[in-house]
Every structure is written in C-alpha cells, then in structure tokens.
Amino acid sequence: MERNLKIPKAVIKRLSLYSRILQNLEIKNVQKVSSKELGELLGVNSAQVRKDLAYFGQFGVPGFGYYVSELRSEIKKILRTDRPIKIGLIGVGNLGTALLSYTGFKKQGFNIIAAFDNDKRKIGRRQNNVIIEDIENLEKIIREKEIEIIILTVPVEKAQEITDKVLSAGITTILNFVPTRLIVPDYVKVHYVDLSIEIESLSFYVK
Amino acid sequence: MERNLKIPKAVIKRLSLYSRILQNLEIKNVQKVSSKELGELLGVNSAQVRKDLAYFGQFGVPGFGYYVSELRSEIKKILRTDRPIKIGLIGVGNLGTALLSYTGFKKQGFNIIAAFDNDKRKIGRRQNNVIIEDIENLEKIIREKEIEIIILTVPVEKAQEITDKVLSAGITTILNFVPTRLIVPDYVKVHYVDLSIEIESLSFYVK
Numbered sequence: 001m002e003r004n005l006k007i008p009k010a011v012i013k014r015l016s017l018y019s020r021i022l023q024n025l026e027i028k029n030v031q032k033v034s035s036k037e038l039g040e041l042l043g044v045n046s047a048q049v050r051k052d053l054a055y056f057g058q059f060g061v062p063g064f065g066y067y068v069s070e071l072r073s074e075i076k077k078i079l080r081t082d083r084p085i086k087i088g089l090i091g092v093g094n095l096g097t098a099l100l101s102y103t104g105f106k107k108q109g110f111n112i113i114a115a116f117d118n119d120k121r122k123i124g125r126r127q128n129n130v131i132i133e134d135i136e137n138l139e140k141i142i143r144e145k146e147i148e149i150i151i152l153t154v155p156v157e158k159a160q161e162i163t164d165k166v167l168s169a170g171i172t173t174i175l176n177f178v179p180t181r182l183i184v185p186d187y188v189k190v191h192y193v194d195l196s197i198e199i200e201s202l203s204f205y206v207k
Numbered sequence: 208m209e210r211n212l213k214i215p216k217a218v219i220k221r222l223s224l225y226s227r228i229l230q231n232l233e234i235k236n237v238q239k240v241s242s243k244e245l246g247e248l249l250g251v252n253s254a255q256v257r258k259d260l261a262y263f264g265q266f267g268v269p270g271f272g273y274y275v276s277e278l279r280s281e282i283k284k285i286l287r288t289d290r291p292i293k294i295g296l297i298g299v300g301n302l303g304t305a306l307l308s309y310t311g312f313k314k315q316g317f318n319i320i321a322a323f324d325n326d327k328r329k330i331g332r333r334q335n336n337v338i339i340e341d342i343e344n345l346e347k348i349i350r351e352k353e354i355e356i357i358i359l360t361v362p363v364e365k366a367q368e369i370t371d372k373v374l375s376a377g378i379t380t381i382l383n384f385v386p387t388r389l390i391v392p393d394y395v396k397v398h399y400v401d402l403s404i405e406i407e408s409l410s411f412y413v414k
Binding site (some may be wrong): 008009010011012013014015017019020042043044078079080081085093094095096098101102103104105107108110130147148151156172173174175177187188189191193194195196197198199200201202203204205206207 | 224380404
C-alpha cells in the first residue's frame with residue numbers, strides 16, 4: 001500500500017482506537033459490528049467511521065456492517081502492526097522503567113528491544129529482559145538492531161540533544177514523553193504523550 | 208453551568224486538546240485564532256470545532272474567530288480546570304513514582320495531594336512533597352482531603368478491589384493506568400490510559 005502521508009493524524013489515531021475496540025469485541029466473541037455501533041463505542045458518528053475507513057479502501061458490507069476479526073486484521077495491516085515493531089527506549093528513570101515492564105505493550109505485541117541510559121550504575125543491568133546500554137553507543141545500536149521507533153523518557157534538558165543523535169541514526173518516528181517540544185525536520189513524526197490531558201478531561205466529570 | 212452528561216466524551220477530550228493548543232498559542236503570543244486554524248492544529252475540520260464549542264454556548268466573533276486567551280479561559284471554566292484539582296494516586300511503583308514527579312502535571316497546575324501504597328518500606332516516605340500513606344487509610348484520607356480524582360497505578364490483580372474501596376469513599380472519577388477493565392456503576396467515569404495506542408498510531412509512519 002502507498003503510505004499516504006496526507007491522511008489526517010486524527011484518522012490514524014482513530015484507526016488505532018477502532019483496532020482496540022475491535023480487539024475488545026473479539027474477546028467478547030462479538031462477530032459483527034456496524035459503523036454506528038463502532039462510532040458509539042468511540043464517541044463519533046457512523047459517517048465519521050465510514051469516512052475514516054474510506055481513506056484506505058472498501059470495507060464491510062452495506063446494510064450489514066463489518067466482520068470484527070476481518071476489519072481488525074485489515075486495520076492492523078494499514079497501521080503495519082501486523083508485524084513485530086522494533087522499539088528502543090532512551091532514559092531508564094522511573095517512567096522508562098515503568099514502560100519497560102508495561103504489560104499494556106506486551107498485550108499488543110510491542111517489544112522494547114533496547115534501552116539506553118547514561119548512568120554507569122544502570123548500564124549493563126538487565127531490566128525486563130532488556131540489557132541497559134550505554135547511551136554512548138546509541139547510534140551504533142539503533143542501526144545494528146534496526147530500531148524503528150524511539151520512546152523518549154529523558155530529562156527535559158537532554159531531550160533535544162538526544163533527539164538530534166537519534167535522527168542522525170536514521171530514526172523518523174519518536175514517541176515523546178518529555179513535556180517539551182522537539183525541533184525536528186518535516187519528515188520526522190513525533191507523537192507527544194501528555195498525561196495531563198486525561199486529568200483535564202476527567203475534571204469535567206467531577207461531581 | 209449545568210453539567211450536561213449527554214455531551215459526547217470525544218467532545219470533552221477535544222476541549223482539553225483545544226485548551227492545550229490555545230495554551231501553546233498564548234506562549235507564542237498569538238492573540239486570535241479561527242476555527243479553521245484551531246481545527247487544523249488538531250486534525251479536525253472547522254465545522255467540528257464550532258460544533259464542539261456550540262455545546263457550551265456562543266464563543267468567538269463570526270468572520271473573525273476567537274481571542275486566544277478568552278477562549279482558553281472559557282474552556283477552562285467548562286472543564287473546571289480553573290481551580291486546583293485534588294488528585295490522589297494509588298500505587299507508588301515505577302509508574303506511580305514517575306507520575307508523582309511528572310512535570311507535565313505541574314505545568315497545568317495539577318497537584319497530586321495524596322499517595323497510597325501497601326508496602327511498609329514506602330509508607331511514611333516523602334516523594335515529591337507528598338507523604339506516602341498506608342492504603343489501609345485510603346477511604347479515611349480520601350474523605351478528609353476531599354480528593355476528587357484518583358489515579359490508579361496498582362498491579363492488575365489489585366485493581367478491582369481497590370476501585371471498590373475508592374468508590375465507597377465517594378470517588379466518581381478515576382484515571383486508570385492499569386491495563387484492565389474496571390467494573391463500576393454508571394455514574395462513575397473511568398478514563399483508561401492505554402500507552403500502546405500511541406505506539407500503534409506511530410507504526411503507520413515508520414519508514
């Protein structure tokens with residue numbers, strides 16, 4: 001499939017959310033789902049669901065809906081999560097350590113295959129089956145292990161310097177937990193995880 | 208304002224994202240923004256922006272747009288993030304510790320005012336200005352400190368039991384980092400933070 005980079009980021013994000021909903025339906029042994037039901041589970045309308053999917057082809061049967069497993073496997077192909085993804089994590093502090101052992105990643109088949117830190121006491125230690133590498137070898141190991149996605153959990157003041165190194169090693173996709181904007185060229189995708197967004201939207205419901 | 212609970216969850220989530228975008232515009236000294244610009248920054252269209260805001264009243268000037276600071280302050284009022292929010296955190300493991308020191312919360316004025324664990328070695332210790340309390344006193348302290356939102360970072364097998372206690376102390380809003388579904392009554396809002404969703408949508412962009 002051609003990677004159409006003109007597809008809105010929000011559509012890609014929703015694809016991933018549809019995939020998770022479909023996974024939960026599979027667990028409940030639900031076999032089919034309509035665009036209306038799928039939309040309701042995500043809080044969008046059925047037209048949005050159909051429009052999102054239409055970016056990638058023709059799915060489902062008009063008047064019937066979608067086969068849950070079939071649609072999920074199609075979405076995984078689109079997102080290319082139907083293969084092992086090679087992830088590297090930089091910064092084995094509290095958050096980094098938490099992510100190394102995060103069962104939510106394993107549940108989806110995502111594996112962190114390399115971790116990096118600059119703390120001599122941590123380097124060489126094994127954490128959840130991953131040996132913590134010296135950040136001095138970052139670029140070399142990224143290339144050797146063909147790492148595709150970098151998770152960044154370093155202190156704010158180190159974030160840009162490390163990002164520059166990661167880019168020079170050929171990385172183009174970064175998941176950034178550091179609460180700071182990174183300066184990157186246009187061809188690089190950075191997703192920012194802002195955990196405070198969740199608190200903010202929960203606040204609305206406080207009684 | 209009447210808390211209209213029929214408002215789609217996705218709208219509330221987007222309000223929070225608009226607020227963050229407006230905050231970034233404020234930092235850049237941008238004074239006004241159109242619904243088109245706001246939509247583009249979030250990956251939705253201008254009609255969606257106007258529709259989202261229309262749930263809560265009349266904002267902005269037709270043909271002109273919105274004053275950035277004014278709209279942000281209106282949205283904060285709607286989300287009720289214009290006041291200190293009292294947050295409690297349960298489970299001071301790696302993720303819990305990371306959240307206690309997460310500068311992204313502080314940046315938004317969110318403060319975790321109580322933390323709980325069952326590990327005797329942790330209880331009584333001070334972590335980022337919060338004393339770790341014995342989980343035995345959970346219900347008592349939730350009531351005394353008038354905690355409004357609970358962040359759950361406990362092991363999967365403890366999640367439901369602790370949730371039940373939290374509910375009996377009167378909590379109705381939970382931010383759940385544990386990768387498991389919680390069984391709660393209808394009037395309780397649980398937001399699930401699934402960190403793998405971000406990896407999934409990044410996968411699409413891997414070159």
